[in-house]
Amino acid sequence: MKILVCMSQVPDTTTKVRFTPDGKSFDATGVQWVINPWDELSLTRALELKDDASTGVTQVTVAHVGPVGNEPTIRKALAIGADDAIRVNTESNDAFVVSSQLAEAIRQNPYDIILCGIESCDFNGSSVGGMVAEMLGYPSVSAVSSLKIENGQAILSREIDGGKEILTVPTPFVAIVQKGITKEPRIAAMRGIMVARTKPLKVMEPIATEPLTSLLQFEKPQPRAACKLIDAENPQQLIELLQNEAKVI
Amino acid sequence: MAILVFTENWEGKFKKLSYELASYAARIAEMMNLPAMALTIGNPDPDELEKLGHYGLKKILVAHGKNLGTLDNQVYASIIGDIALQVSASVLILSNNGTGKALAPRLAVRLKAGLASGVNGLPISTEPFVLRKRAYSGNAFAHVAIHTPVKILTLSQNSFELIDKQSKAEIETFQVTPDSNLMKTKVTDVQKQTGKLLLTDAEIVVSGGRGMKSPDNWGPLIELADLLGAALACSRPVSDEGWRSHEEHTGQTGKVIAPNLYFAVGISGATQHLAGVSSSKYIVAVNTDKDAPVFEAAQYGIVGDALKVLPKLVEAVREMKSK
Numbered sequence: 001m002k003i004l005v006c007m008s009q010v011p012d013t014t015t016k017v018r019f020t021p022d023g024k025s026f027d028a029t030g031v032q033w034v035i036n037p038w039d040e041l042s043l044t045r046a047l048e049l050k051d052d053a054s055t056g057v058t059q060v061t062v063a064h065v066g067p068v069g070n071e072p073t074i075r076k077a078l079a080i081g082a083d084d085a086i087r088v089n090t091e092s093n094d095a096f097v098v099s100s101q102l103a104e105a106i107r108q109n110p111y112d113i114i115l116c117g118i119e120s121c122d123f124n125g126s127s128v129g130g131m132v133a134e135m136l137g138y139p140s141v142s143a144v145s146s147l148k149i150e151n152g153q154a155i156l157s158r159e160i161d162g163g164k165e166i167l168t169v170p171t172p173f174v175a176i177v178q179k180g181i182t183k184e185p186r187i188a189a190m191r192g193i194m195v196a197r198t199k200p201l202k203v204m205e206p207i208a209t210e211p212l213t214s215l216l217q218f219e220k221p222q223p224r225a226a227c228k229l230i231d232a233e234n235p236q237q238l239i240e241l242l243q244n245e246a247k248v249i
Numbered sequence: 250m251a252i253l254v255f256t257e258n259w260e261g262k263f264k265k266l267s268y269e270l271a272s273y274a275a276r277i278a279e280m281m282n283l284p285a286m287a288l289t290i291g292n293p294d295p296d297e298l299e300k301l302g303h304y305g306l307k308k309i310l311v312a313h314g315k316n317l318g319t320l321d322n323q324v325y326a327s328i329i330g331d332i333a334l335q336v337s338a339s340v341l342i343l344s345n346n347g348t349g350k351a352l353a354p355r356l357a358v359r360l361k362a363g364l365a366s367g368v369n370g371l372p373i374s375t376e377p378f379v380l381r382k383r384a385y386s387g388n389a390f391a392h393v394a395i396h397t398p399v400k401i402l403t404l405s406q407n408s409f410e411l412i413d414k415q416s417k418a419e420i421e422t423f424q425v426t427p428d429s430n431l432m433k434t435k436v437t438d439v440q441k442q443t444g445k446l447l448l449t450d451a452e453i454v455v456s457g458g459r460g461m462k463s464p465d466n467w468g469p470l471i472e473l474a475d476l477l478g479a480a481l482a483c484s485r486p487v488s489d490e491g492w493r494s495h496e497e498h499t500g501q502t503g504k505v506i507a508p509n510l511y512f513a514v515g516i517s518g519a520t521q522h523l524a525g526v527s528s529s530k531y532i533v534a535v536n537t538d539k540d541a542p543v544f545e546a547a548q549y550g551i552v553g554d555a556l557k558v559l560p561k562l563v564e565a566v567r568e569m570k571s572k
């Protein structure tokens with residue numbers, strides 16, 4: 001069984017988000033790039049499954065759509081333990097374009113399980129997993145918080161309002177992964193970093209697709225009014241403000 | 250042509266989120282001079298349908314069918330996609346909740362439609378069709394233009410007011426027989442708590458962080474939540490430590506919520522935490538450290554020991570309630 005982990009690269013989650021003065025693009029000056037946190041968790045879960053011989057998982061590949069400058073982030077995924085990687089050589093500004101490229105890569109070289117994160121923490125699109133699945137005609141399960149393979153059968157749990165559902169789905173399928181899929185992301189060890197340099201990273205040229213959306217402008221949220229401090233000895237005052245000023249209780 | 254909104258029902262019932270979606274669809278319909286229609290799958294109660302109709306919908310389509318009790322993304326997307334084509338939907342609206350996130354991207358491919366997810370208000374313009382959406386996990390908004398004839402968007406919860414027009418919608422019920430080849434997922438077990446206020450639906454949320462020191466100290470926090478009719482939440486380390494259940498974890502890697510009021514008690518206010526709660530209308534912070542970043546996000550704050558402040562807050566709320 002082969003697993004493909006779709007991976008995006010995002011600014012480190014502590015980044016102070018800034019935009020160019022015209023507000024049209026993200027200001028990447030001094031930004032540290034990391035693997036999107038959910039993709040890192042997906043990769044970790046894929047590697048855990050591969051470590052357990054009973055699952056029959058023999059290969060974990062990561063796929064990324066992006067320019068050559070993103071390769072250090074792909075190498076990180078290889079250092080963490082992915083066997084090989086695919087990079088589709090194009091900018092990733094529209095979910096439909098990204099998904100079309102991933103779907104094409106999968107058509108050329110199919111996988112049994114495709115893992116995508118529930119969103120990327122830059123564009124918060126929550127789109128790629130579902131789009132790839134629809135393009136390939138595969139089933140998709142969203143909000144997956146656990147993935148096991150028992151006797152060749154994938155067993156997933158998915159979060160629903162107020163609880164979870166356990167379900168089975170035949171391969172090939174797309175699982176759109178969220179919190180819970182594994183405890184902690186796996187970290188690259190020194191040896192992993194050494195061998196990552198020699199692991200296969202295949203570059204594919206993009207197929208022609210038109211973006212369906214375009215990004216016009218970014219804006220920062222309105223700064224909030226300064227915080228009103230209330231005396232710790234007198235919390236009644238807070239309750240009065242919430243009731244009469246904010247009118248929320 | 251029409252504006253179509255998918256309003257899921259929960260065991261036959263709608264909730265505030267559904268009325269928000271209907272109000273939003275009706276408003277866009279007005280902007281574009283088109284009728285607003287809702288689609289729901291399953292067996293909603295007639296009273297519930299009537300109430301949903303009050304929010305400016307012209308028509309509500311109700312799809313019945315076998316084996317539609319649990320969400321199969323492929324099957325649901327095929328039903329919604331077919332209806333969207335039948336009514337020539339020019340805009341298709343879903344919630345940005347779990348169901349909406351699962352279906353919208355599949356529908357985007359089916360209908361060759363551009364998708365904007367996590368939209369938090371009316372279109373900035375309809376010609377071209379431009380929306381404002383959440384980006385950088387709450388640290389920014391992006392203006393996105395959709396170029397395709399059909400447009401899909403998912404609306405963030407609690408981002409649009411309810412507009413009750415006391416209108417009456419025509420109800421049209423029909424049978425669907427989904428292609429059995431599409432039904433590939435099989436739900437084998439459901440573990441669910443019913444009757445509990447969901448964190449994502451709550452108007453008030455009371456949340457505790459590592460500053461609460463121990464799970465044994467949660468008593469007054471729970472009491473405060475009960476008195477206010479609030480849901481409980483927590484920061485990630487609290488759920489990682491197993492002090493509270495994972496369902497309560499809010500933030501970038503947990504739930505994203507937008508209540509009217511969020512109490513952050515003993516929470517430092519790390520960017521990853523604020524990513525999940527920064528759309529709250531009001532944030533109250535209680536923290537011993539006056540320089541904690543949470544005070545930058547809060548409108549009201551108390552610098553003090555949560556364990557001492559909470560019992561007094563509980564008293565104050567109790568007094569308010571008794572008046």
Ligand SMILES: Cc1cc2nc3c(=O)[nH]c(=O)nc-3n(C[C@H](O)[C@H](O)[C@H](O)COP(=O)(O)OP(=O)(O)OC[C@H]3O[C@@H](n4cnc5c(N)ncnc54)[C@H](O)[C@@H]3O)c2cc1C
Nearest residue numbers: 458459460484485500501502515516517521522537538555
């Ligand atoms: C990729 C990534 C994703 C993440 N996602 C999330 C996420 O989704 N949600 C999330 O919450 N975190 C997330 N984090 C973790 C985040 O960075 C912070 O570590 C976390 O939010 C801190 O939790 P806390 O505020 O409860 O604890 P701390 O940072 O330890 O803060 C405790 C606060 O309590 C105060 N305090 C101490 N004692 C008292 C007292 N007696 N009374 C009152 N106040 C007191 C302290 O002054 C301090 O401000 C993520 C991190 C990473 C790297």
